[in-house]
Amino acid sequence: MERILEPEVMDGVEQAQVYAEADFAEENQGFADRFLESYPDFTEGHVLDLGCGPADIPIRLLRGQSGLWLTGLDASQPMIRLAERAVKEAGLADRITLLCQRFQDPIPTSPVDAVISNSLVHHVPNPLQFWYAVKKFAKPGSPVLVMDLLRPESPDEAQTIVDQYAATEPEQLRKDFYNSLLSAFTEDEVAAHLAELNLSRLLIDVQGDRHWIVYGRVY
Ligand SMILES: C[S@@+](CC[C@H](N)C(=O)[O-])C[C@H]1O[C@@H](n2cnc3c(N)ncnc32)[C@H](O)[C@@H]1O
Numbered sequence: 001m002e003r004i005l006e007p008e009v010m011d012g013v014e015q016a017q018v019y020a021e022a023d024f025a026e027e028n029q030g031f032a033d034r035f036l037e038s039y040p041d042f043t044e045g046h047v048l049d050l051g052c053g054p055a056d057i058p059i060r061l062l063r064g065q066s067g068l069w070l071t072g073l074d075a076s077q078p079m080i081r082l083a084e085r086a087v088k089e090a091g092l093a094d095r096i097t098l099l100c101q102r103f104q105d106p107i108p109t110s111p112v113d114a115v116i117s118n119s120l121v122h123h124v125p126n127p128l129q130f131w132y133a134v135k136k137f138a139k140p141g142s143p144v145l146v147m148d149l150l151r152p153e154s155p156d157e158a159q160t161i162v163d164q165y166a167a168t169e170p171e172q173l174r175k176d177f178y179n180s181l182l183s184a185f186t187e188d189e190v191a192a193h194l195a196e197l198n199l200s201r202l203l204i205d206v207q208g209d210r211h212w213i214v215y216g217r218v219y
Helices: 013-021 025-038 056-062 077-089 127-137 155-165 171-183 187-196
Strands: 045-050 068-074 096-100 114-118 142-149 203-207 211-218
Touching: 013 077, 013 171, 025 056, 025 114, 025 142, 025 211, 045 056, 045 127, 056 068, 056 077, 056 096, 056 114, 068 077, 077 096, 114 127, 127 187, 155 171, 187 203, 187 211
Parallel strands: 045 068, 045 114, 068 096, 114 142
Antiparallel strands: 142 211, 203 211
């Protein structure tokens, strides 16, 4: 199945609210744990989260890690508002900075010590821009963890995945999930994007039936 691109920025107020209220606890905690377990020496430094959404992953990552601070960036104003509230409630406003902007635009920060991103790449019309940003904003040797959806073989398969994992979720979330699956990349496509930007030192792994992760250090 060819990729069917979905809108880039999740700037609907209801759309952002429904996303923030969805239960991604297991997935998001898994992402934070995986980063910390993969890079046990990384106990101090500045992390950049591209497409941070409501900031659930930044909060989970920084809790209990007093040496880390983070800049979360999202082009959606409603998402950033929700993120600001969550960060304040978590008592992490002094260590998490939130920016409402596209990652393709200049980011007002010096190169960072680590880059993370979950579920952003499938939104991006040109994925090479995303990998270029990872390279540009990270200091050489920085740990990277990127996770996203895998594009299924057909729209029917995408619908089956939505019905399996989001049967009782609100219609807006089910619709966004379905469109995201159609807009996602295959493992081979991601590997080709990495190769094109000389990022082949990063490794790609398929996780379960609907995710890929890219990890390693960027040079
Ligand atoms: C599916 S959400 C994932 C949010 C978060 N990473 C998480 O895992 O909960 C994708 C986010 O990327 C944001 N986004 C899409 N294109 C973007 C861009 N070019 N620059 C910054 N953020 C972008 C969307 O607005 C949305 O909030």
